Amino acid sequence: MKTYLLPSLKLTAVLIILCSVLYPLLIAGIAKTAPGQGKGVTLSLNGKVVGYENIGQKFTKDEYFWSRPSAVDYNAAGSGGSNKGPYAPDFLASVKARIDTFLVHNPGVTKEQIPVDLVTASGSGLDPDISIEGARIQVQRIARKRNKNEKDLFDLIDKTKEKPLLGFLGPEKVNVLKLNIALEGLPK
Amino acid sequence: MNTELLGVVATFIITLAIGIPLGKYISKVFKGEKTILDFMAPLERFIFRICGIDPTKEMNWKQHVAALLSLNLLWFVYAFVMFLFQGSLFLNPDGNPSMSPHLSFNTAASFLVNCNLQDYSGETGVTYLTQLAVLMFLHFVSAATGIAALVVVFKAMREKVTDKLGNFFEIFVKSITRILLPISLVIALLLVFHGTPASFDGKDQLITMQGDTAHISRGPAAGMIAIKHLGTNGGGWFGANSAHPLENPDYFTNMVEVIAQVIIPVALIFALGHYLSRKRLAWVIFGVMTIGVLIFLYPALHAEIKGNPAIAQMGPSSSGGNMEGKEVRFGAPASAYWCILTTVISTGSVNSMHDSFMPVSGCMQLLGMMTNCFYGGNGVGILNYYIFLIIAVFISGLMVGRTPEFLGRKIEAKEMKIATIIALLHPLLILAFTALASFGLVRDPSLPWLNNPGYHGFSEMLYQYTSCSANNGSGFEGLGDNTPFWNITAGFVMLLGRFLPIIGPIAIAGILAQKKYIPESSGTLRTDTGTFGLMTYAVIMIVAALAFFPALTLGPLAEYFSRH
Numbered sequence: 001m002k003t004y005l006l007p008s009l010k011l012t013a014v015l016i017i018l019c020s021v022l023y024p025l026l027i028a029g030i031a032k033t034a035p036g037q038g039k040g041v042t043l044s045l046n047g048k049v050v051g052y053e054n055i056g057q058k059f060t061k062d063e064y065f066w067s068r069p070s071a072v073d074y075n076a077a078g079s080g081g082s083n084k085g086p087y088a089p090d091f092l093a094s095v096k097a098r099i100d101t102f103l104v105h106n107p108g109v110t111k112e113q114i115p116v117d118l119v120t121a122s123g124s125g126l127d128p129d130i131s132i133e134g135a136r137i138q139v140q141r142i143a144r145k146r147n148k149n150e151k152d153l154f155d156l157i158d159k160t161k162e163k164p165l166l167g168f169l170g171p172e173k174v175n176v177l178k179l180n181i182a183l184e185g186l187p188k
Numbered sequence: 189m190n191t192e193l194l195g196v197v198a199t200f201i202i203t204l205a206i207g208i209p210l211g212k213y214i215s216k217v218f219k220g221e222k223t224i225l226d227f228m229a230p231l232e233r234f235i236f237r238i239c240g241i242d243p244t245k246e247m248n249w250k251q252h253v254a255a256l257l258s259l260n261l262l263w264f265v266y267a268f269v270m271f272l273f274q275g276s277l278f279l280n281p282d283g284n285p286s287m288s289p290h291l292s293f294n295t296a297a298s299f300l301v302n303c304n305l306q307d308y309s310g311e312t313g314v315t316y317l318t319q320l321a322v323l324m325f326l327h328f329v330s331a332a333t334g335i336a337a338l339v340v341v342f343k344a345m346r347e348k349v350t351d352k353l354g355n356f357f358e359i360f361v362k363s364i365t366r367i368l369l370p371i372s373l374v375i376a377l378l379l380v381f382h383g384t385p386a387s388f389d390g391k392d393q394l395i396t397m398q399g400d401t402a403h404i405s406r407g408p409a410a411g412m413i414a415i416k417h418l419g420t421n422g423g424g425w426f427g428a429n430s431a432h433p434l435e436n437p438d439y440f441t442n443m444v445e446v447i448a449q450v451i452i453p454v455a456l457i458f459a460l461g462h463y464l465s466r467k468r469l470a471w472v473i474f475g476v477m478t479i480g481v482l483i484f485l486y487p488a489l490h491a492e493i494k495g496n497p498a499i500a501q502m503g504p505s506s507s508g509g510n511m512e513g514k515e516v517r518f519g520a521p522a523s524a525y526w527c528i529l530t531t532v533i534s535t536g537s538v539n540s541m542h543d544s545f546m547p548v549s550g551c552m553q554l555l556g557m558m559t560n561c562f563y564g565g566n567g568v569g570i571l572n573y574y575i576f577l578i579i580a581v582f583i584s585g586l587m588v589g590r591t592p593e594f595l596g597r598k599i600e601a602k603e604m605k606i607a608t609i610i611a612l613l614h615p616l617l618i619l620a621f622t623a624l625a626s627f628g629l630v631r632d633p634s635l636p637w638l639n640n641p642g643y644h645g646f647s648e649m650l651y652q653y654t655s656c657s658a659n660n661g662s663g664f665e666g667l668g669d670n671t672p673f674w675n676i677t678a679g680f681v682m683l684l685g686r687f688l689p690i691i692g693p694i695a696i697a698g699i700l701a702q703k704k705y706i707p708e709s710s711g712t713l714r715t716d717t718g719t720f721g722l723m724t725y726a727v728i729m730i731v732a733a734l735a736f737f738p739a740l741t742l743g744p745l746a747e748y749f750s751r752h
Contacts, residue, residue, distance in 0.1 A: 004258035007357065010239035012262055012329075015364065019328040020321040023369065024386075024411045027376045031386035031410065038386035040406055040434060042394075050397045054383050054433040055404055057396040064398065068516070076404040077282075077311050077391060079428035081513040081541035083666030085644035086496045087751060091512070095499055111503030116495060119504055120512040123431030123540045129516040131508060169195040170439035171519035180397055 043177055045184060051177050052076075056128040059176060062105055063145045065130070065138050065183065067176045068117055069098055072125035081123045095119050106141045113137055129173040132161055148186065156182055192521040196489070199443050199525065207451045211458025211470075217366045218339050218359065219463065228365045235361055243358035248351040249698025252340050253691055255356040256333060260300060260687070263326060267296035270322045271314075279317035281390030282405070287313070294675035299323055301686035302330035302565055304416070304423030304536055304661035305652075305678060307670040311405040311427055316388065323423060324412040328372075331419025331452075332363035334567030337690045338456060339363075341574065342463045344697035345595050347705050353698065367452070368418060375414035375448050383437035386410040409435060417448035420565040422536035422661040430526075430539040431515055442518050442539060446526050449535040453563040456570055464595070468716040473573065476721045480562035480728070485528045488549040492524040496546065497751070513541030524549060531556030534565030536661030543639070543648065543664040547751075550647060550664075551744035557658035558736050559728055560614065565659060568686075571693040573724075576731075578607040578696060580724040581715060590713050597700040610692035615735035617657040617681050618650070622739065625649045628673065637674075639666025643750065647743035652678060657685035 031038025041053040051057050058074040059067045067074070071082035084091035098119040099111055115133040139153045160182050161174040216223050236243050247255065270277075275286035287295065291307055298305045299322070308314060314323065336359040343353040380386050385406040392404045409425035413435055416423055426432040436442055457477070461470025495506030509520025518526075523540035530537055531553040542553055556562070561572035582599050585592030592599040626649060629635055638645035648664040655662055656678045663669070669678065706712075714720060 004255045005262070007239050007241045008255070008258045008262050011235070011241070011357065011361070012259070012266065014235050014239060015329060016321055016325050019364070019369065019415075020325045023373070024320055024324070024408045027373070027380065027411045028386045028388060028408055030377060031380045034380045034386075036383065036385075038380055038410070039389050040385050040392070040404070041383050045397065049394055051394065051402070052392075052404060052434075054437045055402075056433065057398070057402060058400055059398060061398055074400075074402070076402055078309065079311065079405075079426050079432050080309070081428065081431070081544060081665070083541055083543040083639050083664065084512065085640040085647075085666075085747070086510065086512065086544060086546050087498055087747065088640045088644065092498055092502075096502055099503055112505060114504045116499060116504045116506055116508040117511045117516050119499070120514075122511075122515050123513045123538070123544075124426075124428035124433060124515065126428070126433050127515050127517075128433050131516055133508075134516075164191040165195070165439045165443075168191050169198055169443075170522060171192050171516065173516045177397070184397075 043181060045181050050181070053175065053177065054128055056122070056126045057177060059180060062141055064180045065135055065142065065176050066118070068127050068130055069119065069121045070125040071121040074126060076126055079124045079126055081125060082121045106138065108140055109137060128175050128177060130176055132157065132172050132174055135174045135179060142183070152186065156186065192519045195439065195443070196521050196525045199446060199522075202443070203447045203450045203454060206447065207454030208458050210451055210455035212462050214367060214455055214459040215462035217362055218342070223366070225366050225370060232361055232365055236357070241357045243355050245355055246352035247354070247356055249340070249344065249353060249694050252353060252356045253694055256337065256690070257687070259329070259360070260333065263329060264296055264300050267300060267322050267326060268292050270318055271295055274315045274318045277315065277317050280315035282311075282315070284312055284315050290672045290675040291670060294679045297679040297682050298661065299326040299421070299423060300330060301659050301682045302334060302419070302421055302534065302568070303656060303659040303682045303686070304421045305656060305663060305682065306423055306661070307675055309427035310425050316407055319412060319425065320408065324415060327412065327415040327419045327421045327423070328364055328368055331368055331415070331421060331566045332360050334565055334690070335363040335367065335452070335456070336360040336567070337694060338567035338570055341571065341693055341697040342460060344701035345464055347596060349702065349705055351698070351702050353701065368415060372411065372414040372418050375418060375444060376410045378444050379410045379413055379441055382441045383434070384410040384413060384441070385434055406434065413445070414448070416537060417445045417535065418452060420449055420453065420533050420535045422530065424537055430537050431541065433515070436539055438517055439522070442522060442526070445537070446529055446539075449533055449537065450529055450563060452566050453533050453569045456567065460570065466716065472716050472718065472721040475718070476725050477562040477573070480559065480725060481528065481532050484532060484552040484556050485525065488524045488528050488545070488552045489521060491546040491548040492520040495520070510544070510546055513544030515540065527553055528556055530662060531660060532559070532562045532564070534560065534568065534658055534660045536655060538662050541665060542651070542662055543666045547744040547747040550651070551740055551748070553662070554651060554654055554740065554744065555732065557654045557660045558614075558618070558732050560658040561728060568659070568690065572689060574693045574697075575607045575610050575689070576724055576728050577715070578603060579611060580720070580727045581713070583727065584713055584720065584723050588713060590711065593706060593712055594700070594715060596705045596707060597703045598706070603696045603699060606692050606696050610689050611731060613688055614657050614685065617685055618653045619735070619739060621653045621677055621681055622650045624677070625653070637668050637671075639668070643743055643747040647747065650739055650743050653681055656681040659686050
């Protein structure tokens with residue numbers, strides 16, 4: 001083995017330069033031409049940055065579309081899921097609590113209408129999206145709170161929602177931050 | 189839901205459409221034939237010159253093993269030291285601390301062996317320096333080690349009687365310059381243009397619409413995410429791995445990442461066919477592996493799409509599937525597909541949290557790692573499969589009364605002993621250590637290890653050692669694994685589960701290569717037929733069933749039947 005140690009040492013040094021210095025620098029350089037310059041794409045409201053397009057944030061006030069529950073309270077410096085098994089009693093209890101909270105804040109909605117993504121925590125704790133159903137079910141509450149026409153809000157969801165990739169691959173969804181920014185932009 | 193299933197089917201088809209031609213390319217690279225990346229040759233010559241390596245000097249199998257271990261030993265020491273002192277080194281914009289010695293040991297072992305179990309969290313446990321110069325470096329070299337080991341076995345399987353099997357350093361360097369680096373670059377750029385960060389800026393801070401203060405971790409992540417998949421490593425930049433919306437921003441990147449982790453394992457099967465001019469054999473191996481994967485995939489897809497009956501009982505419609513631990517932009521089907529591919533292949537990156545999958549899916553994930561040879565990790569997947577091939581040849585030979593031969597070489601006692609030891613090592617490591625941990629927990633139930641009670645808690649421990657021995661790296665992450673007990677035992681399981689299953693097949697192939705070549709005749713048991721493929725599949729599944737059925741019964745199966 002001794003005969004191989006010296007070449008191995010040199011090779012290690014060379015490959016660190018190639019794979020860990022040149023490779024990421026090249027990517028970082030090209031990334032400057034990408035949206036967000038490789039720092040992440042931000043979204044603004046009235047000229048002020050209010051969040052990252054891809055990073056979900058906490059929306060719990062009644063006048064906003066809510067995000068999904070988060071096991072890490074939307075801490076974007078410490079992502080993670082609940083890691084609860086599907087039948088764990090404390091997990092099922094927290095789902096129950098979320099259903100109850102949702103029903104209190106959304107009178108007129110029955111529990112059978114609540115889509116499952118609104119009462120389960122995402123894997124990252126930073127899910128930026130909800131299902132289309134998850135947005136539509138909240139319209140009644142927001143319309144009442146903001147004195148808006150429900151139809152305008154349904155139209156807003158349709159305008160903001162993102163279609164499957166190429167129209168036929170994967171799920172339909174709506175980005176909560178984009179939806180709430182659009183909501184703020186509705187004529188008063 | 190239909191567009192979601194279509195997404196899964198499209199992903200698999202694209203994987204094959206890339207993997208099959210890539211196999212031909214890889215074979216050309218190692219045969220020294222002309223390829224489109226020949227412009228890398230001056231760079232390779234430069235590397236060999238300054239490292240004092242003569243790439244034409246051929247090695248026998250023992251010298252290959254010595255070279256492989258020399259490199260790995262150095263990397264291990266390097267990684268261990270870097271983690272211990274990362275907190276006081278440069279490129280640490282978020283001010284993250286150094287690791288404890290046992291966590292350094294675990295992390296160094298984990299990334300060295302292409303396992304990438306992460307007992308730390310990416311945002312807080314490592315610095316930009318260690319992410320790039322240690323973790324991403326190990327992503328490249330551990331993947332190249334696997335490919336190089338397999339290519340040595342390819343060379344040994346040729347018809348020539350020889351002990352000269354090429355130069356390890358040459359094969360290793362070319363795996364990086366001709367395969368891993370160029371393809372990673374393409375993948376990284378696809379990710380960057382879909383929103384994955386690549387700049388060296390540290391954490392950002394802002395006020396959200398609701399008025400909360402948010403800190404957002406970023407960093408030069410795109411390059412690492414590319415190679416973590418292509419190299420079947422799996423260790424990601426952020427804590428939530430590819431569930432994190434910066435690590436995997438949309439459905440397109442999700443397809444890119446899950447395709448990237450499968451293409452080299454699939455390509456290597458076809459590379460074998462081209463390299464040895466035995467295309468039929470390659471197709472039979474591919475067929476067996478694909479059937480193996482699909483048989484694990486179907487139950488998981490079904491269970492995740494159906495959703496959690498315990499939640500449906502409380503009211504909410506289960507039409508979205510089992511969404512706990514999953515992201516809306518991927519949905520249940522694409523998450524189920526990913527969870528099976530990442531466990532049969534030794535990637536272990538996740539786009540959803542395995543701990544929260546339905547018990548049936550958890551069982552399939554475990555089986556994927558317990559068999560560990562359907563596609564499998566870069567290089568090592570076929571090496572594991574090779575062990576079962578040897579066993580299948582031997583058993584079939586006994587059944588039909590013919591001398592067991594594989595590719596013109598007699599399989600005798602010595603090779604069989606090595607193959608059997610390697611085949612049994614995997615269950616031994618998993619079961620013995622799971623038993624040890626369970627014993628510890630029974631002795632002291634107050635240990636804060638498990639995040640879930642009952643059967644699922646047992647599954648968390650079983651999953652951990654299975655993942656370590658298979659060098660997979662995914663986890664039932666509820667397990668509180670950053671403790672001296674888990675860090676140290678898991679570290680040893682990972683190291684043993686890596687190097688013995690690499691050395692074993694190289695030894696067998698090296699020994700066989702020196703035996704007389706017997707041309708195939710009508711008396712030879714053919715190994716490139718469907719019947720023999722079925723036989724191999726049976727051997728793999730019987731070994732797995734005999735070894736693991738009792739453990740699975742205590743974990744996911746008990747969890748399933750307690751509700752049905």
